Amino acid sequence: MWYYEKKLQYPVKVSRCNPTLAKYLIEQYGGADGELSAALRYLNQRYTIPDKVVGLLNDIGTEEFAHLEMIATMIYKLTKDATTEQLVAAGLGEHFVNHDHALYYQNAAGSPWTATYIQAKGDPIVFKDTKSTYLFGRCFFIFH
Amino acid sequence: MTKEKSLPESYYQLMEQIQAVDFVLVELTLYLDTHPQDLDAIKQFNQAAYESKQLKNQFEERFGPLMQYGHSYSSYPWNWKEAPWPWQV
Numbered sequence: 001m002w003y004y005e006k007k008l009q010y011p012v013k014v015s016r017c018n019p020t021l022a023k024y025l026i027e028q029y030g031g032a033d034g035e036l037s038a039a040l041r042y043l044n045q046r047y048t049i050p051d052k053v054v055g056l057l058n059d060i061g062t063e064e065f066a067h068l069e070m071i072a073t074m075i076y077k078l079t080k081d082a083t084t085e086q087l088v089a090a091g092l093g094e095h096f097v098n099h100d101h102a103l104y105y106q107n108a109a110g111s112p113w114t115a116t117y118i119q120a121k122g123d124p125i126v127f128k129d130t131k132s133t134y135l136f137g138r139c140f141f142i143f144h
Numbered sequence: 145m146t147k148e149k150s151l152p153e154s155y156y157q158l159m160e161q162i163q164a165v166d167f168v169l170v171e172l173t174l175y176l177d178t179h180p181q182d183l184d185a186i187k188q189f190n191q192a193a194y195e196s197k198q199l200k201n202q203f204e205e206r207f208g209p210l211m212q213y214g215h216s217y218s219s220y221p222w223n224w225k226e227a228p229w230p231w232q233v
Contacts, residue, residue: 011163
Protein backbone atom coordinates (compact mmCIF):
# COMPACT_ATOMS: atom_id res chain seq x y z
CA MET A 1 0.00 0.00 0.00
CA TRP A 2 1.38 3.44 -0.80
CA TYR A 3 0.96 6.73 0.95
CA TYR A 4 1.93 10.12 -0.37
CA GLU A 5 3.66 12.84 1.56
CA LYS A 6 3.01 16.34 0.29
CA LYS A 7 6.61 17.49 0.07
CA LEU A 8 9.58 17.06 -2.23
CA GLN A 9 12.42 14.88 -0.98
CA TYR A 10 14.81 17.81 -1.65
CA PRO A 11 13.89 21.40 -2.56
CA VAL A 12 13.93 22.21 -6.28
CA LYS A 13 14.85 25.77 -7.15
CA VAL A 14 14.52 26.93 -10.75
CA SER A 15 15.29 30.57 -11.39
CA ARG A 16 14.45 30.90 -15.06
CA CYS A 17 12.52 29.43 -17.92
CA ASN A 18 14.71 27.03 -19.94
CA PRO A 19 12.83 24.62 -22.20
CA THR A 20 16.07 23.36 -23.80
CA LEU A 21 17.25 22.06 -20.47
CA ALA A 22 13.84 20.47 -19.92
CA LYS A 23 14.10 18.71 -23.27
CA TYR A 24 17.21 16.83 -22.12
CA LEU A 25 16.07 16.38 -18.54
CA ILE A 26 12.99 14.46 -19.69
CA GLU A 27 15.32 11.52 -20.38
CA GLN A 28 15.56 11.15 -16.61
CA TYR A 29 11.74 11.21 -16.39
CA GLY A 30 10.55 8.76 -19.05
CA GLY A 31 13.77 7.34 -20.48
CA ALA A 32 15.08 3.78 -20.32
CA ASP A 33 17.39 4.51 -17.38
CA GLY A 34 15.30 7.24 -15.80
CA GLU A 35 13.39 7.37 -12.54
CA LEU A 36 10.13 5.86 -13.78
CA SER A 37 11.98 2.84 -15.08
CA ALA A 38 13.88 2.54 -11.82
CA ALA A 39 10.78 2.78 -9.62
CA LEU A 40 8.73 0.31 -11.65
CA ARG A 41 11.63 -2.07 -12.13
CA TYR A 42 12.53 -2.38 -8.41
CA LEU A 43 8.93 -2.55 -7.27
CA ASN A 44 8.20 -5.25 -9.82
CA GLN A 45 11.29 -7.23 -8.83
CA ARG A 46 10.09 -7.44 -5.22
CA TYR A 47 7.77 -10.37 -5.81
CA THR A 48 10.34 -12.91 -6.90
CA ILE A 49 13.60 -11.81 -5.28
CA PRO A 50 15.09 -13.53 -2.16
CA ASP A 51 13.44 -12.46 1.12
CA LYS A 52 16.49 -10.76 2.55
CA VAL A 53 16.50 -8.21 -0.30
CA VAL A 54 12.74 -7.51 -0.56
CA GLY A 55 12.85 -4.68 1.99
CA LEU A 56 15.66 -2.96 0.16
CA LEU A 57 13.95 -3.16 -3.25
CA ASN A 58 10.69 -1.98 -1.72
CA ASP A 59 12.30 1.04 -0.13
CA ILE A 60 14.50 2.00 -3.06
CA GLY A 61 11.59 1.64 -5.49
CA THR A 62 9.51 3.91 -3.28
CA GLU A 63 12.31 6.47 -3.09
CA GLU A 64 12.61 6.47 -6.89
CA PHE A 65 9.06 7.84 -7.12
CA ALA A 66 10.24 10.70 -4.91
CA HIS A 67 13.07 11.29 -7.41
CA LEU A 68 10.58 11.12 -10.28
CA GLU A 69 8.58 13.86 -8.62
CA MET A 70 11.65 16.09 -8.30
CA ILE A 71 12.52 15.64 -11.99
CA ALA A 72 8.92 16.42 -12.89
CA THR A 73 9.06 19.55 -10.73
CA MET A 74 12.21 20.71 -12.53
CA ILE A 75 10.67 20.14 -15.94
CA TYR A 76 7.40 21.80 -14.89
CA LYS A 77 9.23 24.88 -13.54
CA LEU A 78 11.53 25.10 -16.58
CA THR A 79 8.63 25.13 -19.03
CA LYS A 80 5.52 26.46 -17.30
CA ASP A 81 6.03 30.05 -18.44
CA ALA A 82 7.42 29.25 -21.89
CA THR A 83 5.72 30.85 -24.86
CA THR A 84 4.92 28.77 -27.92
CA GLU A 85 7.86 30.43 -29.70
CA GLN A 86 10.25 29.48 -26.92
CA LEU A 87 9.03 25.88 -27.00
CA VAL A 88 9.43 25.64 -30.77
CA ALA A 89 12.92 27.18 -30.55
CA ALA A 90 13.85 24.53 -28.00
CA GLY A 91 12.68 21.75 -30.27
CA LEU A 92 9.51 21.13 -28.27
CA GLY A 93 7.05 22.23 -30.97
CA GLU A 94 5.84 18.70 -31.62
CA HIS A 95 5.54 18.05 -27.90
CA PHE A 96 3.43 21.19 -27.57
CA VAL A 97 1.09 20.05 -30.35
CA ASN A 98 0.53 16.72 -28.58
CA HIS A 99 0.61 17.77 -24.94
CA ASP A 100 0.61 21.57 -24.55
CA HIS A 101 2.64 22.26 -21.37
CA ALA A 102 1.83 18.88 -19.85
CA LEU A 103 4.61 16.46 -19.01
CA TYR A 104 4.65 13.10 -20.73
CA TYR A 105 6.55 9.91 -20.00
CA GLN A 106 9.01 9.98 -22.88
CA ASN A 107 12.76 10.08 -23.43
CA ALA A 108 14.77 13.04 -24.78
CA ALA A 109 14.17 11.83 -28.36
CA GLY A 110 10.42 11.87 -27.79
CA SER A 111 9.88 8.08 -27.65
CA PRO A 112 7.18 7.16 -25.14
CA TRP A 113 8.10 5.13 -22.08
CA THR A 114 7.69 1.40 -22.56
CA ALA A 115 7.72 -1.64 -20.31
CA THR A 116 10.43 -3.07 -22.56
CA TYR A 117 12.77 -0.73 -20.64
CA ILE A 118 12.41 -3.03 -17.66
CA GLN A 119 13.03 -6.32 -19.39
CA ALA A 120 15.78 -8.45 -17.91
CA LYS A 121 19.20 -7.11 -18.72
CA GLY A 122 21.52 -9.52 -17.02
CA ASP A 123 21.72 -9.81 -13.24
CA PRO A 124 18.70 -7.84 -11.97
CA ILE A 125 20.50 -6.36 -8.97
CA VAL A 126 24.06 -5.80 -10.07
CA PHE A 127 23.76 -4.53 -13.64
CA LYS A 128 20.53 -2.59 -14.05
CA ASP A 129 20.41 -0.84 -10.73
CA THR A 130 23.95 0.51 -10.90
CA LYS A 131 23.41 1.70 -14.49
CA SER A 132 20.33 3.74 -13.54
CA THR A 133 22.02 5.28 -10.53
CA TYR A 134 24.95 6.23 -12.75
CA LEU A 135 22.62 8.03 -15.17
CA PHE A 136 20.93 9.84 -12.28
CA GLY A 137 24.33 11.05 -11.02
CA ARG A 138 25.51 12.01 -14.51
CA CYS A 139 22.42 14.11 -15.24
CA PHE A 140 22.83 16.03 -12.01
CA PHE A 141 26.51 16.56 -12.71
CA ILE A 142 25.70 18.05 -16.12
CA PHE A 143 22.81 20.22 -15.00
CA HIS A 144 24.46 21.62 -11.93
CA MET B 145 0.31 31.19 -16.20
CA THR B 146 2.15 30.80 -12.87
CA LYS B 147 -0.09 29.58 -10.11
CA GLU B 148 2.36 29.93 -7.24
CA LYS B 149 1.14 31.69 -4.16
CA SER B 150 3.72 33.53 -2.10
CA LEU B 151 4.72 31.67 1.06
CA PRO B 152 6.26 33.01 4.29
CA GLU B 153 9.97 32.45 4.94
CA SER B 154 9.06 30.16 7.85
CA TYR B 155 7.48 27.72 5.39
CA TYR B 156 10.78 27.22 3.57
CA GLN B 157 12.86 27.08 6.76
CA LEU B 158 10.67 24.49 8.46
CA MET B 159 10.33 22.48 5.26
CA GLU B 160 14.12 22.38 4.83
CA GLN B 161 14.58 21.12 8.40
CA ILE B 162 12.03 18.37 7.74
CA GLN B 163 13.67 17.42 4.44
CA ALA B 164 17.06 17.21 6.17
CA VAL B 165 15.87 14.89 8.92
CA ASP B 166 13.81 12.78 6.49
CA PHE B 167 16.91 12.33 4.35
CA VAL B 168 18.66 10.79 7.36
CA LEU B 169 15.63 8.50 7.81
CA VAL B 170 15.71 7.32 4.18
CA GLU B 171 19.44 6.62 4.28
CA LEU B 172 19.20 4.78 7.61
CA THR B 173 16.24 2.76 6.36
CA LEU B 174 18.17 1.57 3.32
CA TYR B 175 21.21 0.82 5.47
CA LEU B 176 19.22 -1.09 8.08
CA ASP B 177 17.47 -3.12 5.36
CA THR B 178 20.80 -4.90 4.92
CA HIS B 179 22.30 -4.40 8.44
CA PRO B 180 19.49 -5.40 10.84
CA GLN B 181 21.86 -5.95 13.79
CA ASP B 182 23.24 -2.42 13.99
CA LEU B 183 21.88 -1.23 17.34
CA ASP B 184 23.47 2.22 17.13
CA ALA B 185 21.94 2.81 13.73
CA ILE B 186 18.53 1.74 15.03
CA LYS B 187 18.81 4.13 17.96
CA GLN B 188 19.78 6.92 15.58
CA PHE B 189 16.86 6.00 13.33
CA ASN B 190 14.29 6.12 16.13
CA GLN B 191 15.70 9.39 17.43
CA ALA B 192 15.47 10.94 13.96
CA ALA B 193 11.94 9.54 13.54
CA TYR B 194 10.88 11.26 16.76
CA GLU B 195 12.44 14.52 15.63
CA SER B 196 10.73 14.25 12.24
CA LYS B 197 7.34 13.82 13.88
CA GLN B 198 7.93 16.87 16.10
CA LEU B 199 8.89 19.05 13.15
CA LYS B 200 5.96 17.83 11.10
CA ASN B 201 3.50 18.55 13.91
CA GLN B 202 4.78 22.12 13.94
CA PHE B 203 4.58 22.35 10.18
CA GLU B 204 1.08 20.92 9.96
CA GLU B 205 -0.29 23.25 12.61
CA ARG B 206 0.59 26.19 10.41
CA PHE B 207 0.44 24.89 6.89
CA GLY B 208 -1.96 21.97 6.84
CA PRO B 209 -1.72 18.19 6.40
CA LEU B 210 1.37 16.53 4.90
CA MET B 211 -0.07 13.02 4.61
CA GLN B 212 -3.23 11.56 3.12
CA TYR B 213 -5.65 8.83 4.11
CA GLY B 214 -5.59 9.61 7.82
CA HIS B 215 -1.85 9.81 8.41
CA SER B 216 -2.43 13.51 9.08
CA TYR B 217 -5.47 15.13 10.66
CA SER B 218 -7.68 17.57 8.77
CA SER B 219 -8.99 20.94 9.80
CA TYR B 220 -12.21 22.55 8.59
CA PRO B 221 -12.82 22.96 5.72
CA TRP B 222 -10.97 19.95 4.22
CA ASN B 223 -7.54 21.28 3.28
CA TRP B 224 -5.59 18.29 1.99
CA LYS B 225 -6.31 19.36 -1.57
CA GLU B 226 -5.11 22.96 -1.08
CA ALA B 227 -2.12 24.49 -2.80
CA PRO B 228 0.77 24.66 -2.69
CA TRP B 229 1.55 21.21 -4.00
CA PRO B 230 5.27 20.38 -3.92
CA TRP B 231 6.00 21.34 -7.53
CA GLN B 232 4.42 24.76 -6.89
CA VAL B 233 6.74 25.61 -4.00
